[in-house]
Structures are given as structure tokens and as C-alpha cells.
Amino acid sequence: MANPSLAEYLAQSQRGLYQSVFGPEYLMKQTYFTVDTATGIFNTTYGRKVWQALNNQTRFFNAIPRTVWGNTAGWRVRTDRGSGRSRPVTETGSLPTVDISNIETISSLPRVVSTTFGASVKSVFTAQLEGGVGDVLALENENAQLDHVKEINEELLAGSAYLVSAGASTTFTVPAAIAKHFKIGDAVGMNNVGTGFDRTTGSVVSAVNTSTGVVTVATGTAYADGDIAFIYSRAGLTSIDDVVAEDAMVVGGGSGGANVRAYDLTQAGRAAGDWNAGASVSYNSGTGRDLSLNLLDTAIQKIRENGGEPKLILLGHDQYFKLERLLNSNQRYMGQEEYQVGIGSERTFPGTRTGLVLATYQGIPIMPDADVPKSVSTADAVLGSNIYVLDTDYLEIAVAQPTQYVENRDYFAANALVVRGLLYTMAEMRCKNIFVQAKIADLNS
16 A cells, blocks of 8 residues: 555544544634643642652671670780790700780770651651651651661761861860761860860760751860860760771871770870771871872781781772772773663663773772761861771671660650650670771871
């Protein structure tokens, strides 16, 4: 059959249009019709799915092995082989003097992390109506679970020492993005720009304003611009930044050092090279510097010199791409092929694969985490994220009580018609060998 002419095609289309459910009369009558939402024929409705506009990734928490707490609260570390008990012996010479190893003890009780949520009886009912979110209590429970694990991850990656830009006897100010590293219940020490360590026994944090950067603490020597606030004792989980620290770390180019504590370690004794200090803590006095392979290689070297073997390179996404660019010159192209990638319903133009996707460096896995703490410059500006080189054979999250869920529907106890929920976990991060962990700070973003 021959193809129809253009005129015939248009005639067929027109007949199909007139044979629609509306008909030609309807179309003619509605020539000047406009849609007006004020007439009530349309109302905006929203789906029940609640999407997340928050970063809920918890990479570091997932990377550390979990263990059962056990029946002890502490552990022992051998730090000395004994004096002179190993040496050459001549044919008739005397035996070496008998001596014992030096054993140090560390202890830390389990820490409790909790997350609460709730909903009123009325909201539970109205959320089920058309246009509602559905089971609001289940929604809040699901969100609380995400928030709970996120809080654990943030505590494990909380920074431990920062330069102060202003303060008073009961407050100090740090950049707003840094304030989250100070948790309510933490005890904060202070290195005064004029007199040295004025607060060496800790001043407990009672409030944190993450919008202004103001941290409220118990009264004491007034903080001032250039002072250093450092964690003396954690209320929550010990962070990896607490572990990889040493006495008198130069932080932000302020009044000098920060004596960050971890577990029950004493004020003195975390000097560089000691068993309870990090293998390598690399600062630059608050001056930003670019990441270099030399800095990374030095951290790896120090760990190996102390008898460890790095198992993880932990960094922020900014340093991940800096490392990618540093290693890009090592990329080798083997031949050429056309390559396309689908993006939704579209596809890229044919081309070649370019760029590196980093998985390891010198065989050590690389893991970026958005919660990795950042440094602060001498001008109180936030620098790039730190890098931690870790021997995870000696790291563990000891769980005393796995996450528990408690729900309360006692309206009389609440004195309100509300349903409340609580999630809590009792655990602690233990480091059995602090001497084989390293840190690189004061890096540009």
C-alpha cells in the first residue's frame, strides 16, 4: 500500500483528535479556559517518603573491629625489655643480670552514647491521614538509628585540641565548624598564651553552640585569643585524635602545646617517642601546607620503626583528591579504547578512561570519611582535614552493651500525651598500642 499523502495524514490526525473523549464541541467551548489553583481543583501534595539531606555515612566506625567488652576494664602494655638481661657471654663470663620487663597499665570504663526521639499522640494519628508521612513514630525511630550511629562515628573522629579566638572565664570561641568536636561532659584543659597551662585538671563543657562556635565550660581562668583548648577527659568515646597525640603538641601556632589526654593516662609522660604517644604527630604551627608524599611516607616509616604495620590511611575527601593528583603522574596508559558510561537515560560521548581511582597507597587501604577533623590556622581559619595512618590490629571497639531500644508510653510520667523512645550503646574504642599510630595535621584543603 502506498504511503498516504501529507494532506491525508493531517486529516486522519484531525479525525482522531475529534474522536477523543472530549470531542470537538468540548474543545471549542473551552477556548479561553485557564487553570486557577484558587478554584480548589488542585492542591500540592507530597509523598510519604522523607529523603535525607544529611550525610549519614559512618565509614570509620564500620572499619574498626568490634569485640565483646569482656570481664576487665583495662589492659597492660610492655614498654621496656628489662635492663641488661640480654648481652654476649664469654666462655667463662658471668650471666646477664636478671631483670623484669616494664609493664604499664591503661584502663577506661565503657562510655554511653544515647539518642532520644518522640512523637505526640495527636501527630501519630494525623500523620496517617492523606498528605501525612505515615507512621511518624517509625519514621522518627529510623532517623534516630541513623543519628545514633552517626554520633558514634563523630565521637570516634572528634578533634582534641584547637586554637581559641576569644573567650571569658566560662566560654571560649572556636570556628563554628570546629565546635562540634567538643561534647557536653568533656573536660577541657587550657594553655594560656601568657602563663602556660592554667587549666590542667579540666573544666567540664556544659553547652556547645555549633552556629557561633561558642563553647560553655565551668568557671576558671578566662580564655583569650591565642589560647589553646584541649581535651583533658572525654565524656563519650575516646577519639582517634585523642589516641594519636603527645604532650606539648604545637596547635595552631598559639601559646604552645596541648597536653591531650586519653583513657586514664597521666598529665606527664606523653612526650614524643614515649610508649603512650603517637608514633608520629606532624604539625606545622598553624600554617597550612600542601600534602606531600614525603609527609605520608614519613608517617608510614615511623610506624614501621616502632614495630607496627599500617593497615589504614584515614583522611577527608579533600586530602583524598589531593593524593589522587599527587599520584596521577604515575598513571600509565595501556592502549586506547572507546568507553561510554550511562548516566540515567543519557550516555557520555565515546572517549577514554582517565584519572585515578585510589584504593591503596603502598598496599595500605585508603578510606575517606567526611567526619575526619580539620586543623585551624593562626588566623583562626579552618584548614584541610587531617590524615591518620593507623595500625588497626591494635584498635577495637569494645562493646559492653550493644545498642538497646527503650520505648515509653507512660503519659503520666511524661505529663503529656507523647510517646518517647531511646537508643543507647555502651562501648569504648581501645588502642592496645598507641605507639604505632600516626597523624598529619595543618594541611591545606
